[in-house]
Amino acid sequence: MTRNSELTSINCTSCGAGLDVLGGGRIMVQVCSYCGSELDAQDNYKVLRRFKDQKRPQSPLSIGMCGTLYGVEFVIIGLVEHTERWAGRSFTWIDHQLYSPTHGYAWLTLENNHLVFTRRYRGSGWISEHWVETADHPPSVRTTNGTYIYYETTNSTITYVEGEFTWSPRMGERTFTITAMSDAAMLGFSQTGSEREAYRSIYVSQQEAEDGFGVKLDLKTYRVHPLQPFVAGRNFYFVMLSSLVFATLCLALAAIFTTRSGQDVLRNHTVRAADLPVEIEIPLEDNNNLTAISLQGDVKNSWVYMDMELVDPNDQPVFEAGRTIERYSGRDSDGNWSEGSPQTRLIFRPEVSGTYTLTLTVPEQGLWRGAGAVGIPEQPFSQLKVDVRSGLSSGYWMMLLGGLFGAVFLLQYGRKALHRRARWSGTDWVDED
Structure with a gap:
């Protein structure tokens, strides 16, 4: 039996709490936010299992919030918290499942107070664990949107679920993901059990999210996210290129003046x-x-x-x-x-x-x-x-002026180079001598 597409709300068949139905006809299960019961959306919301003692993660976004991203109206229909434990430390992130009646399903991920928008990737290419372990250089995938270079491997488990999903999540379920990154996006090659999926992710600025959802998020970030774009500012490239040209010209004139023998x-x-x-x-x-x-x-x-x-x-x-x-x-x-x-x-x-x-x-x-x-x-x-x-003739002042223009160029170029370095600082690839 499939779910009635006209449903807008139900009562939890376990605890009786009222739950909104937001996610469209492809929803497989709905997890009650009150009692943690997983309900079969395709079979009269029969209780499939219960997730006990769940601790809801903190997020400024909640189920039922509507917003617009990239010109598409979405509603948040579910939350999934993932946790990865490595070297004695824990890393968590929250996936907010989004639904649009016109564009289907997507994810908005909150990680270290950064937001990332993710959709399924239908293109070709795959990076396997075996390739990563045996490669001498970081594996890469070439697509129509650019070249993606290996970034990291994560092995996470689900530690919290709430809301509607197009699949049946399980507490403790392990997902193995290999990610590769380009200048503007990231591909994730995930395997959960025997199922494999590829996803493409892009960065969402806090301002874009606040404008889209009409809320004040007040997210305090403390480091550069791998997908975070470089904010050049006004006239960045003009200042960088013109300072390089003027520095070269000044140094050339300084050399000419210095070599005048008199x-x-x-x-x-x-x-x-x-x-x-x-x-x-x-x-x-x-x-x-x-x-x-x-x-x-x-x-x-x-x-x-x-x-x-x-x-x-x-x-x-x-x-x-x-x-x-x-x-x-x-x-x-x-x-x-x-x-x-x-x-x-x-x-x-x-x-x-x-x-x-x-x-x-x-x-x-x-x-x-x-x-x-x-x-x-x-x-x-x-x-x-x-x-x-x-x-x-003396080239001293021209040399000094050229040095000043050179410093401006290095400052501009260095900002971009340091940002790129910060983006790639989290990669787990290690070159072996």
């Missing part, structure tokens, strides 16, 4: 230590851009501190600076070592054209006779080479 104004001008202090004349033009004064001393296990003063053609000071030239080497238990540099450089920009005067003075100098220098001769400072080169 022209020699003074080349290998030698000054003996005995002649110091000394004044050196440097002819410059105000359009010479950056000008570099380079000094190189013949120090070896010695050092010299040098005062530098530059005045312009109008006898106005351009800068006063001090530089140390030093070079040390030695030998220890780790072998030979060296440190310091016999060269130094100072860069400035001439403001007027004419002859500039550089004054060099050596107020201090000395030798180094450390323990590591035993057997290594030292050489006191005896002469200095002066080079002046103008017409240089």
